[in-house]
Amino acid sequence: MRERIKQYKFGFCWQGFAAFALVMLPNILWAVIPPQNDVLTAGISPIPVVDVLENVFRVLVFAALIFVVRKPPVASRKIWLWTAAACLVCYYALWILYFGGNVAFLVLLGMAVFPSMVFVATALWRRNGIAFLCACGSGALHLVHICFTFG
16 A cells, blocks of 8 residues: 555646646636526535545545556557546536526436546546545546536
8 A cells, every 4th residue: 555655756747737627617607697597506415424535535646647647658548538528528518508597307417427437537647546546536526516416
C-alpha cells in the first residue's frame, strides 16, 4: 500500500482541471440563469448524511483530479479520454433537456451519472487511482442522492 501511495505527488494536473471546469460550465449557467421548472434547487436529500458525504467526496475528487499527479508520469490510454469526452457530450445534452423543461427522473439520473463518469474516465486516463476511488465514491453518493430525492 505504501509503495502505491509513493507513486503520487502533489502538483497540478491541467487535464483534471479541464475536466472539472468543463463539467462545471452548465452548473454555472444554471446558477446564473435558472430554468423555469427548476426542481434541482429543492433537491435536499431526505437523508442528510448522504448530502454531507456527497459534498465531502465531491471536494475530494476535485482535489485529487487537480492536485494529485503520478510520479513519474505514465503513458495514458486515449480510450479513457474519448470516454470522458463522450460522457461530457451526453451530460451537456441532458442539461439542454433540463433547461428545456424536461425534469424526468431519467434526465436527472443521467445528470448524476455522466459527470461522475467524466471524472472516473479522467482519473483512469491520467492513471490516478486516488482520484478514481474518490470519483467512484462521489458518483455512488450522487446516485443515492438522486434516487432518494427524486426517485
